[in-house]
Amino acid sequence: MHVDTGHNFPETIQFRDAIINKLGVKLIVGSVQESIDDGRVAEEKGKNATRNALQITTLLDAIESNKIDCAIGGGRRDEEKARAKERFFSHRDDFGQWDPKNQRPELWNIFNGRHFEGEHFRAFPISNWTEMDVWNYIKRENIAIPSLYFAHEREVVWRQDTWIPNSEFLVLEDHEEVVTKKIRFRTLGDITITGGDESEADTLEKIATEVAGMRNTERGNRSDDKRSESAMEDRKRQGYF
């Protein structure tokens, strides 16, 4: 399943479609635009408006209508402080909510995936991996990844201490200037909230070397995490990935 905000990097969608074609599997798309058109959610207002939080409703609607009882994701505990509290099998109630203070204990490798109808699980098989583990694994198994992770030339704007990509959704402030830089993305979300780093790392070897020397966290350039100290926890409680 892909929750499509409509604010995507074009490369993300190309990569998604290529994978689906190669594997010959069925893709379920939950569309945020449709949720807006149906009046399920309303666009945020103001200068830094994004569709990030709107995805929660779309995701939960798609889980419900497709009767999904376990959504498997690539979330990792080392990504973010609220995620450090996650279980491998993480329970969501019938409102799709996470209750971090009342989680099922997980011991040894015995997992409890039992739930009532209407509830579901989020499963995070690579919870204990670090960013470095991911890159080493991609390198060892030669796994295809979107081109956005490699350093490339791109039009960007300096905003909130990071390089935000230029796109049809970006409204420029008077003092802001679009420049072309060689950048790469460490993490990918909507094109409106994902900041890039200046980088020369255009091969897996160079990325691994760069990641090993990083002095900032992986999601440090994600403005969605920076809205408040508990931005991730608050969204996760509501049903975010």
Place this chain on the structure above:
Amino acid sequence: MLDNNQLLRFTTAGSVDDGKSTLIGRLLYDSKSIFEDQLEAITNTSKKRGHEGVDLALFTDGLRDEREQGITIDVAYRYFTTPKRKFIIADTPGHIQYTRNMVTGASTANVAIILIDARHGVIEQTKRHAFIASLLQIPHIIVCVNKMDLVDFSEKAYNNIVAQFEEIASKMLVKDIRFIPISALLGDNVVNKSKNMDWYQDAPMLHVLETMHISSDTNKVDARFPVQTVLRPQSNEFRDYRGYAGRIASGVFRTGDEVTIMPSGFTSKIKSIDTLDESLKEAFVPMSISMTLEDDIDIGRGDMIVRSNNKPEASQDIEVMLCWLNNTAAKPRAKYTIKHTSNSQKAIIKEVIYKIDVNSLNRNNEDKELLMNDISKVRIRTTKPLMVDSYRENRITGSIILVDDTTNETVAAGMIV
């Protein structure tokens, strides 16, 4: 992707003010595992709260309530890597629900770090920590005598505490105990060797963690393969393939080995051992594989394939050291779902044999009520046999959880005696 000797999991145990969070903060800070933006965030929070300097303890609190109330509610996991090893820390809170959290963190740990305040020595809580570490059979214990700066780095004070701890440990089953005098606050003997304690000749804590031999901690003797699922591909290439897939719980399997399927008791020989990429001559714990046999036998999820000359016990009556993890007390004679490897059955707690007072370590034969955080020896009866080993010999085939069918919550965890 990492071999077992490269990855070390440890859990930390200490009372409220023993400096546990400071120790973890120090370890991460001195090994340069804290990122600049994380440091900036906790520096700002420290200032906002009016703390002097940076409160490294803030680094481990992930939830809003934890930061606001200054308490840790739930186990948090931390990761750091040195050139020698990757580490996973299960940071278990010392305040509420302590037993539940420490048991959870300890269940997968190679090492338990037990902190003792040098000023107070071994206290009741220390006994509880040591007891849980031994109950969960954590293979290695490192006792860190912390706050040595507050006792003038005295060798005598340290030796006293070592003697106190050795006395309580002598009553428990602990394979490997080491002692290190440290000051988490100042960094003595955490990552860097102390300049204040010439009398301590051994290595600082990080070095001990980096060089500890852990590959012998897994059971390589008893071949146990709990079947998770049966693979029957619907493709021409694999028309007759019938593979039993799962993760090897312990021991080694080789093609040609004579195996017994439990609980049915049928025997066969291993025809092939397959992975996604290749077929293997042998496979061992903790590999995930698919196994085919020479004979067609009815095998499904919950069955266990073992070597015929070394079988676990198949039993419907098991004795378990049980830790109750739920707010709702155990209901006498109520049915629970017991989960053991890939096997689930209905079960009842037939008898509470005794309860352990985790502070005094005395047995209580009168009080039979199982409340949150209680540890007791119980007798459990299951509807169908489980294939069990004792927890002491096999952490995977010797452990169970109980699930309450009315709430679906995990209410207890047990170690088979």
